[in-house]
Each structure stands twice: as structure tokens, then as C-alpha cells.
Amino acid sequence: MRTPYAQPRPWVIAPFLLVAIAFVAFSLPPYLTFDPSRSRVPVGAAVRGYYPLLVAHVIFGSIALLTACLQIWPWLRTRFPDVHRRTGRVYVFAGVLPAGAIGLIIGALTPFGPVLRASNVVLAIVWLTVTITGYRAGRQYRLADHRRWMIRSVVLTLSIITNRMWAVVWVITLVPQLQTTFGGNEALMIQSIAGLSGWLGWVLPLLVAEWWLDTRRPPESPVAGRVSNRVPGPAAAGSRA
Numbered sequence: 001m002r003t004p005y006a007q008p009r010p011w012v013i014a015p016f017l018l019v020a021i022a023f024v025a026f027s028l029p030p031y032l033t034f035d036p037s038r039s040r041v042p043v044g045a046a047v048r049g050y051y052p053l054l055v056a057h058v059i060f061g062s063i064a065l066l067t068a069c070l071q072i073w074p075w076l077r078t079r080f081p082d083v084h085r086r087t088g089r090v091y092v093f094a095g096v097l098p099a100g101a102i103g104l105i106i107g108a109l110t111p112f113g114p115v116l117r118a119s120n121v122v123l124a125i126v127w128l129t130v131t132i133t134g135y136r137a138g139r140q141y142r143l144a145d146h147r148r149w150m151i152r153s154v155v156l157t158l159s160i161i162t163n164r165m166w167a168v169v170w171v172i173t174l175v176p177q178l179q180t181t182f183g184g185n186e187a188l189m190i191q192s193i194a195g196l197s198g199w200l201g202w203v204l205p206l207l208v209a210e211w212w213l214d215t216r217r218p219p220e221s222p223v224a225g226r227v228s229n230r231v232p233g234p235a236a237a238g239s240r241a
């Protein structure tokens with residue numbers, strides 16, 4: 001049974017925006033010093049050039065996170081579609097694409113072990129793919145497809161936050177087991193916490209998003225075709241694809 005959306009309210013975005021701003025306010029400043037000793041990732045173990053890539057990733061990731069909140073704000077999208085289009089380009093080209101491409105590289109070089117390495121690489125590829133797919137659908141006026149792919153993209157962007165929430169859960173759960181489950185091996189414990197948080201951080205929200213997309217239908221729009229899979233005439237489609 002598909003349930004309808006509630007009417008959009010301007011303030012519904014507030015919790016998302018507040019959490020995103022809090023995350024960026026906590027995460028970004030150490031990297032703006034360009035001082036490798038303030039990195040929260042042990043850069044010494046990684047290859048040369050890793051730290052500048054990490055800094056770039058955090059800056060572009062912050063842009064993606066903040067603009068993602070604006071993109072999913074129904075009120076802004078409906079009232080100011082031009083703003084939605086402009087911030088959408090910032091989200092894709094100054095956020096997800098550079099952050100994801102760099103995330104793919106530093107993800108393969110992670111000092112936190114093979115399980116997180118696999119999660120990082122798969123996540124970066126999926127993040128880039130769904131975002132490019134959603135962007136292309138928007139350019140081609142396939143708006144229902146655009147909406148579905150961009151919801152997936154934004155869920156993956158926000159998964160950086162669920163990742164950190166899982167890390168807290170696993171630190172609380174697994175640190176007391178250092179001497180038992182991990183036989184005193186601290187590196188193994190840290191890799192386990194990082195791997196579990198990495199995979200659970202994005203796979204679960206993506207599954208919830210798929211369920212949500214399948215059980216909710218978009219609101220009826222006063223503008224014909226706003227969320228339908230409308231394809232304009234060949235001239236318009238050809239000029240934007």
C-alpha cells in the first residue's frame with residue numbers, strides 16, 4: 001500500500017541542516033589548518049600526497065553535505081526552482097564528483113584495514129554512479145527518475161553522519177572486549193570498528209531509502225509533469241542531454 005506525502009513545510013529541513021552544520025563545524029576546522037599533525041586519520045602510514053587529497057576530500061565533502069540539505073528541501077524546490085537548479089550544480093560539481101573521486105583514491109589507501117577499504121571503494125563508486133545518473137535524468141527532464149536517483153545520492157551523502165553514529169555504538173560495544181574478543185590486539189579492534197561502521201553506515205540507510213521510495217508516492221504537483229517522467233520534445237531533450 002503506497003501512502004501519500006504530507007504537505008511540505010518550510011521548517012522540515014531544520015533538523016537535517018542543523019546536524020549537517022554541526023558535523024561540518026566539528027570535522028572541517030582541523031583540515032583548514034593544513035597541518036597534517038591535526039588530521040584525525042593517521043596520515044604517516046599512507047602514501048605521499050595522501051594528506052592534500054584528504055583535505056580536498058573533506059572540503060568538497062562538506063560542500064556536498066550542506067548543499068544536499070538544500071536539495072531535499074521541498075519548500076525551496078517548489079518556491080525557488082532556479083535556486084534548486086543552481087545549488088544542484090554546486091552539489092554535483094563542487095561536492096559529490098570531486099569528493100567521491102578523491103574518496104575512491106584515499107578509500108583504497110585507508111589505514112583502517114581491508115574491510116573499510118572495500119566499503120570505501122564500493123561506496124565511492126555507488127555515490128558517483130547514482131549522482132551522475134540522477135543529474136543526467138534531471139538534464140533530460142525525466143523528473144521522476146531524477147527524484148529517485150537524487151534521493152539515493154543524498155542518502156549516501158548523509159551516510160557520513162550515520163557512519164560516525166555507528167562508530168560510537170561499536171566503540172562502546174567493542175572496546176570492553178579488547179582483551180577477550182580481540183586478544184589485546186588494538187589494531188584489530190580499531191579495524192573491526194571502522195569496517196563495521198563503514199558498511200552499516202551506508203548500506204542500511206540505502207535500504208531504508210529504497211523501501212521509502214517504494215511505499216511513498218510523490219505529491220501531486222500544481223505544475224503538470226513536475227514529478228512525472230515527462231520527456232520534452234526532441235529539440236529540448238537533445239539540447240540538454
Ligand code: HEM
Pocket residue numbers: 024027028039040041054057058061062063064065099100103104106107108109110111112116120121123124127156157158159160
Ligand atoms: C559518501 C562517500 C564518501 C567516501 C567514500 C569517503 C571516503 C573517505 C575516506 C576514505 C576517508 C579517509 C579515512 C579512511 O581511510 O576511511 C575519509 C575521511 C573523511 N571524510 Fe569522507 N567519504 C565520503 C563522504 C564524505 C562526506 C559527504 C563528508 C562530509 C563532510 C566526508 C568527510 C570526511 C572527513 C571529515 C574525513 C576525515 C576523517 C575525520 O576527520 O573524521 N566524507 N572519507
